[in-house]
Amino acid sequence: MPTLRQLVLEAVRVLEAAEVPSPEVDARELVLFALGLGRTALLTRAHEEMTPPDTARVMALVQRRAARIPLQHLLGEVEWGGVRLKSDARALVPRPETEVLLELALASLATTHAPPLPRVLDIGTGTGAIALGIKRARPDAEVWATDLSAAALELARENAEWNGLTVNFVQGSLFDALAGPFDLIVSNPPYLPESDRLSAQPEVRHDPALALYSGPDGLDLPRQLVRQAASFLSPGGTLLLELDPRNVTILAQEMTDWHVEVLPDLTGRRRFLRARR
Ligand code: SAM
Ligand code: GLN
Numbered sequence: 001m002p003t004l005r006q007l008v009l010e011a012v013r014v015l016e017a018a019e020v021p022s023p024e025v026d027a028r029e030l031v032l033f034a035l036g037l038g039r040t041a042l043l044t045r046a047h048e049e050m051t052p053p054d055t056a057r058v059m060a061l062v063q064r065r066a067a068r069i070p071l072q073h074l075l076g077e078v079e080w081g082g083v084r085l086k087s088d089a090r091a092l093v094p095r096p097e098t099e100v101l102l103e104l105a106l107a108s109l110a111t112t113h114a115p116p117l118p119r120v121l122d123i124g125t126g127t128g129a130i131a132l133g134i135k136r137a138r139p140d141a142e143v144w145a146t147d148l149s150a151a152a153l154e155l156a157r158e159n160a161e162w163n164g165l166t167v168n169f170v171q172g173s174l175f176d177a178l179a180g181p182f183d184l185i186v187s188n189p190p191y192l193p194e195s196d197r198l199s200a201q202p203e204v205r206h207d208p209a210l211a212l213y214s215g216p217d218g219l220d221l222p223r224q225l226v227r228q229a230a231s232f233l234s235p236g237g238t239l240l241l242e243l244d245p246r247n248v249t250i251l252a253q254e255m256t257d258w259h260v261e262v263l264p265d266l267t268g269r270r271r272f273l274r275a276r277r
Helices: 004-017 023-035 052-066 071-075 096-110 129-137 150-162 194-199 202-206 220-232 248-254
Strands: 077-080 083-086 119-123 142-147 168-171 182-187 233-242 259-264 270-276
Touching: 004 023, 004 052, 023 052, 023 071, 052 071, 071 077, 083 129, 083 150, 096 129, 096 182, 096 233, 096 270, 119 129, 129 142, 129 150, 142 150, 150 168, 182 220, 220 233, 220 248, 248 259, 248 270
Parallel strands: 119 142, 119 182, 142 168, 182 233
Antiparallel strands: 077 083, 233 270, 259 270
């Protein structure tokens, strides 16, 4: 019978063969999750022999990851931006780069001219990630969140309840059924060019297409959002967008009646747009 350590090594081997991008991390996470063990077990119980049912349970889960189901779907949750989010096929798996967007949102709410009790809107909330991250850090904010997808909103509501946070959820396209003004409008909209579908990583195919693609240059929805945002911002209010490094400058240049800054992500790529009127 394999020891815990041997089981992890076998999982790494299977994930490597399936070209999973981070085989070691994923193998450890899946083995611990399948066995209901904490991280320290990898040290304290490394040489313990695993029973055949335990081994079978681990390898069944590892095989699903080898089939390129996202790790977050298999674990059922993800820690993101200070909140724990349930993650499944109903909404996009929240990405690490979007944690920077959350930081930019919180920084904008913390400047000296930001109002007390700010009104904030997250457009295309998905799992609820950005809205919930903001509400956790700023309980004084009145946070609104919208999505066109009923399934995503259902998951976002579950996540709000799970974290004990209150956010006002609205179903609709962009600003439908919303009343301004908002001091901060933040969005990680679908922004990939339609042609990226063909080259998407297998994991990305488990994200809803509605969350990812937006016309030939990825800017169909972001352009509409910017056009409508002006009339929903309070005077001095801020619009924050995550975009693709290939199209963020294009949109920034189109926003001639805005004051726009393009900001980098953690890998230095031009990724975010911060705009005021
Ligand atoms: N905010 C989440 C995050 O950062 O993890 C999800 C972002 S995902 C890239 C984009 C979201 O926009 C999806 O949840 C999608 O359903 C939503 N969406 C797509 N079209 C929309 C529209 N016309 N109006 C509002 N939301 C839309
Ligand atoms: N960053 C995501 C990806 O590359 C795309 C998210 C989006 O379209 N907003 O899969």
